[in-house]
Amino acid sequence: MDITSLFAQFLSGLTYGTILFLVAAGLSLIFGVMNILNFAHAALWLMGAYFSYTFWSWMQGYSFAFWLSIPLAGLAAAAVGWVMEVVLIKRIYKRELYEQLLITYCIALILSDTIKLTWGVTNKLIVRPEIIQKPVFIFGAPLDSYFLFVIASGAAVAIGLWWFLKYTRYGHIVKAAVYSREMVGALGIPIPRIDTWVFTLGIFLAGFAGGIQAPIGSITLGMDTAIIIQAFCVVVIGGFGSLLGTLVGSLIVGEVMSFTILFWPEGAMVLIFVITAAILIVRPWGLFGTPMRT
């Protein structure tokens, strides 16, 4: 196998890893702060993809339609997420684990059917602008030019989140809340409001990721059920609540998938779950997480 095709494989892994990172970043953030494992995350991701399609078709005449519809999809999903938090999720922070999992799982079921009711069962396709229709060549390896944008957006989100957590006041509060909610509350910071905004931010990221995903292939129902479990794997490998961990975890999953497909296509997903299980057994809090309250 020559170096160019290996590099091409690396690039495809990087792309897939970036997509996973965009989905998993919000998941990890929400779990880190509120201890809620959000089953509905991928459903909102898929909803983001459909929102992006709708905005794109509304603005089809304009050259910026394609690019603008992606952040708009994030905002629309965030609005749904905000409603979800205020109406339902708020009630279950103090409930038992199984109740939290069931509620978010049921929300996922409801959202999936809502998507079906709203957008129908036919696949949706966003036509890309001319500038990103041809592949680019990096060291001789072909890469879909849209993937450059995907990777750049992933990097931008990673840097943006890192900056937010490191340099802003709200970022500091969020980081402190990952460590101890009680202490943050005791300092007079309104935890319920922080919860709402962290949740909304997490869902914004999911919707934004959906918008990014939309032009890659056609948008189909049921895309969310496979990716939610992979996003869980990413978060488990990297460590709940750790941004760096989520980044590393998604790159590991993306590259492992990409390279296993070369040598042992049937085993790609199996290997991902073996790695996830191994991490859980040896280091339940993940590569970059900190041992947490259970």
Added chain:
Amino acid sequence: MKNKYLFPVILFLLAVALPFIVPEFWVHVLTEILIMGLFAASFNMIFGYMGQLSFGHAAYYGVGAYTTGLLMVKANVPLLVCLPLSMLSAGLCAAVLGYFCVKLRGIYFAILTMAFGQLVYYIIFQWYSFTGGDNGLQGIVPPAFLGKAANPYYFFTLIVVTLGMIALWIISESPFGYTMRAIRDNAERTEFIGINVQRYMHLNFIIAAVFAGLAGALWGPFNRSVAPDLCSWQHSGMPVFMTVMGGPFNFLGPLIGSAIYTLLMAFVTSFTEYWPMVSGIVIIVVVLVMPGGLLGLLRDRLPFLRQNVGRAKETNG
């Protein structure tokens, strides 16, 4: 006869009488209720009695289903021989995977069981030459002596499920069952009085998987086929739904939950394809309004439902 046996006996008599009254379609639904009820009851050994949430219990159900399916399709082994072998294979699977699961608690337990469940799912899904991959296995038929009608297989299922439920009841009322409750309520203290908590949990995990395997084995001949979806994480969610609907802190809760869920599904799917949405709304309401499930709600009013298991879990984690 003591009061606490009254309710199960009424249920059993009802189960015997119903197929003679209702049309054939509903006999199929009843069969499904029984199979899923045993599956949910086996899940509740881990959830209600051990206090851990397994989100990968369908793996053992699926292993049981595939053991029977493969043996019947490829080797023509009679169903009565397949049932114990399915229990054995599911148990062996759980002996290996459960060993790791019981080292973890809470959310980590839930995710590890889910990861293992998906592992089993993808192995079955990808192993075309052996399992038929996503095509599944077709042509699994009930044994000839049961004929082709719905009723005989229903009664066969009723006998097997009843025996399974009695076995689970005996286990849950044994000293072992009370040790599990102690572990659920306070694992640390249980360890202090000299009980090897992990070993007990591992054993309980295996027991739960064995009966999930039995339920799975019944599914193949009932549905005439098995598919990898039986192991998927969505299918692992079903016993959770059923148990929460019926009441996790009551032995018969999961079975009642299976009846509610399956009947509701049969009813709702007859006029809309949006069953997931309906089930989602119903379960959210159940969780928010009656956390003890239906039996939990009735418990205080109907004294014959009151059992030791019925005591609400007070300690958390």
